Amino acid sequence: MSLQFALEGVVIGLAVGSIYALIALGFALLYKSTKILNLAHGELVLFGGYLAIALTRSLPLPLLLAFLLAIIGTLAAAALLGFAIERTIMRPLFGQPALSVIIVTLALGYIVRGVMVGVWGGDTRQFPPVLPADVIHLGSLTMPRVGLVSALVALALLVLFSLFFRYSLWGIAMRAAANEQLTASTLGVSLTRVFAYAWAFAAIAGSVGGILLGLWLGVNFALNFVGLKALAAVILGGLDSIPGAILGGLILGVVENVIGGYIDANVRFPGFSLYGFKEITPFLVILIVLMIRPYGLFGTEHVERL
């Protein structure tokens, strides 16, 4: 592995990883406050990407203005979707066993993806050229401009989210509910409202991830796979840890691009090749983490009592 290859992998990996981190943040946020493992998170990513592209294309305005309006519209729609999911599907299932909730999120993913594909078809859709498609040189390394922009946006959002949780009343209420649901509830925190906000934030984080990935690679219905990569990131960081999700996303991006990319390009066996190894690196990461340290890097270790 040449140094150049490794460095380039790290840079690209950090850029992609920052998007994973953002998506994983939505995941961890939701798990932390509601204890729901949202297997439909990839579909929320899909939702953001598709809707933003459709809005950007359909608004009869100058491109940049249309793009900005589209983003605002998409985020509002994502928040609404989050509220709607909580109200119609999750509230009746409050307190149900984990299996039911997992299956419901799977089914929800089916519905969201089905509607997306039904409305926009199965082809890859691209944003109109909002950002210049050139490459930025960092010393001897190159990187698409889109990558840099998305890394910066993801970083800004991560800071924004952490400030929200640190200082705003609702952020504090959500942390309280995450810490100990019943106690928070007796102290006047409305759990239903906390859950609704958690879903809305998860949908927003996912949608922004979808928009950024859409700017970079375009959107098609296979993008929901990214939700599973974000799952790997949160497992690595610890399901209920927000810093863990961010770090997990970055590590996953780097691992995928450096190790996965290396194996993809260089490892050959007689008889069969390992192309596409990059795509299953996240799952190997999941398995390894679950074997060695199931609660992840920063997650709280679950102690069970009889």
Add this chain to the structure above:
Amino acid sequence: MSVRPAGDFKTSYARDMALLDIRFHRAGFGLLLLVLGLAPLLLGRYLFLLNAIGIFAVGAIGVSLLTGFAGQISLGHAAFMAVGAYTSWLATTRFGLPFLVALPLSGVAAFVVGAVVGLPSLRIKGLYLAIATLAFQFITEYVIIHTVGGSGGNVVPAPRVGGLQIRGETQFYFLLLPVWLIGGIFAANLIRGRVGLALMAVRDRDYAAQVLGINLLYYKVLAFALAAFYAGIAGSLFAHYNRVISSEHFSIITSIDYIAMIVIGGLTSLWGPHLGAAFVILLSQVLKIVTPAVVALVPAFGKAATSVREIAFGAMLIGLLIWEPGGLAMLLRKFKRYLDLWPFTY
């Protein structure tokens, strides 16, 4: 407890312990066997539906044992099915073994793989286990594509039993039916016995079960291995029925279909997997027929047609989990209870 038919008593311990305890149930099961036996005559060219239902019902019995009775979530059941299917393919094409050897062999191969996949279930549970099985699903798909399968399909020969070449739906049906029945009855007996009770104890509270002297590792691994065994048998049957197998047949979508089957059918019911498999297969088939007809009427509907199945499945799962978590089996039981006292329900 539903009301029993009047005058139909259990008069001996043997009757009390029997799987079909009273005359009413025996007669009902006999009728069911008769209908199943005559199905090729009754269904005619629609027999392929029953074949598909049977294959998936065998697989779904496994999921129901694992998820419904042992409480372990698996999102990778299609991967076990793939293990069975490819074992059967290897056995019949590379090693030239007869089908009747390949069928149990693929079950055993899946059994072993299932035990290995089940090993971590002692350490990780609930959500984490679901994620691990999901990872196993994707890794299996990857392995199939990169080793045996490639991106194309593998051709499996038609099964031969003795000197008889199995061709066509009717012959395959009579090959499938005994496997299906034995699978169902075996599961029913298993659930009543020590193993089934232990599995349910593990489901309800695994540490409490351990305190009561149940070996957690043994029973969790056993649950996985048994579920995988059923899936392996289903995989082998599927391979020889479809005659072509590729990684696409055993994707995550099939795994989710299995989950859908047992949830729709009823998680903790012996009839659940059969009802669920029938419902899912029939629904897919109906949508396959209805959707093009609707598109022909309303061309604007064309784009949406591809995803109608997904949306319908999703909506059905959510609706059932919210309103009737017991599934079709519970609905049937409620209906029966309603009929017991009808029309004087007070």
